[in-house]
Amino acid sequence: MPELPEVETIVRGLDKRVAGDTVESVWIGSKPQPLKSPASVIARALEGKRIARVRRAGKHIVFELEAEAHPAQWIVHLGMTGRMVVSESAAEVVKHTHLIAKLASGRELRFIDPRMFGKLSVVTAGFDPGGVEPLEVTEERFIALFHGRKTPIKCALLNQKLLRGVGNIYADESLFRAGIRPRRRASTITRAQFSKLHRALREVLRKAIALGGSSISDYVDADGSEGFFQFQHRVYGREGEPCLVCKSPIRRIVLAGRSSHYCATCQR
DNA sequence: ATACCGACCTGTCAGC
DNA sequence: TGCTGACAGGTCGGTA
Numbered sequence: 001m002p003e004l005p006e007v008e009t010i011v012r013g014l015d016k017r018v019a020g021d022t023v024e025s026v027w028i029g030s031k032p033q034p035l036k037s038p039a040s041v042i043a044r045a046l047e048g049k050r051i052a053r054v055r056r057a058g059k060h061i062v063f064e065l066e067a068e069a070h071p072a073q074w075i076v077h078l079g080m081t082g083r084m085v086v087s088e089s090a091a092e093v094v095k096h097t098h099l100i101a102k103l104a105s106g107r108e109l110r111f112i113d114p115r116m117f118g119k120l121s122v123v124t125a126g127f128d129p130g131g132v133e134p135l136e137v138t139e140e141r142f143i144a145l146f147h148g149r150k151t152p153i154k155c156a157l158l159n160q161k162l163l164r165g166v167g168n169i170y171a172d173e174s175l176f177r178a179g180i181r182p183r184r185r186a187s188t189i190t191r192a193q194f195s196k197l198h199r200a201l202r203e204v205l206r207k208a209i210a211l212g213g214s215s216i217s218d219y220v221d222a223d224g225s226e227g228f229f230q231f232q233h234r235v236y237g238r239e240g241e242p243c244l245v246c247k248s249p250i251r252r253i254v255l256a257g258r259s260s261h262y263c264a265t266c267q268r
Numbered sequence: 269a270t271a272c273c274g275a276c277c278t279g280t281c282a283g284c
Numbered sequence: 285t286g287c288t289g290a291c292a293g294g295t296c297g298g299t300a
Contacts, residue, residue, distance in 0.1 A: 003293055033277075080294055115277045117294060151270070167293050216293065257273070
């Protein structure tokens with residue numbers, strides 16, 4: 001489900017609501033799939049801990065847990081369908097709820113994930129998912145990331161070891177805005193085009209964050225509110241519909257196993 | 269290194 | 285009213 005703008009929206013909501021709150025107890029469901037760390041490790045790391053703050057690293061949610069001796073971080077990756085919401089304890093526990101952390105304030109932090117592609121873990125060393133943040137990377141650094149790579153530019157954009165946080169929607173949308181086809185080999189793209197792509201990607205991500213992300217089917221923020229960037233999509237999910245610039249039908253191909261949408265006229 | 273592919277799961281929707 | 289297949293914001297591991 002969630003790419004950088006969605007995770008950023010969720011993290012801002014979580015930080016506003018649970019930073020400074022303390023985890024009193026943790027319930028973890030019996031489905032083992034969403035856990036990278038053992039359930040007992042996660043429960044022990046959370047229980048009794050104050051959440052100093054919540055931040056984002058790529059598509060990961062990072063809960064900074066306070067501790068005198070060994071500060072730890074609770075890392076949550078939402079996968080495709082994961083949700084992290086703050087609920088009143090009286091609220092109905094929906095199907096596919098895998099973890100509930102009861103907070104001192106009386107509210108609950110709930111992790112819900114129907115497809116169970118999400119991952120929960122606890123780390124004590126500094127968490128580093130690798131890759132650079134697209135909203136922080138300079139143009140020079142951005143261009144250098146792709147230097148000499150023969151892989152299609154879209155595959156490179158999705159590679160979290162290069163850039164962290166870009167997913168299928170924002171890769172397609174930024175490539176459209178930069179006028180580059182998803183299959184173009186990175187090594188054949190000019191500096192001027194990379195410069196355009198760098199700008200387009202940052203603009204798309206910033207605008208999406210401003211609109212609370214894209215809600216396609218089930219994405220909601222920490223409040224349960226939907227985003228609005230889906231109404232700004234120019235190619236994603238628009239196969240067969242006319243290009244908003246030139247009216248050619250938007251094409252859909254499969255690249256790296258993912259649907260990829262582009263305009264054959266506007267993108268080269 | 270790099271590519272493609274299936275696997276991991278459940279849910280939804282279109283078509284028959 | 286089924287049933288079947290395609291598809292879904294992500295990542296990982298195996299294979300050429």
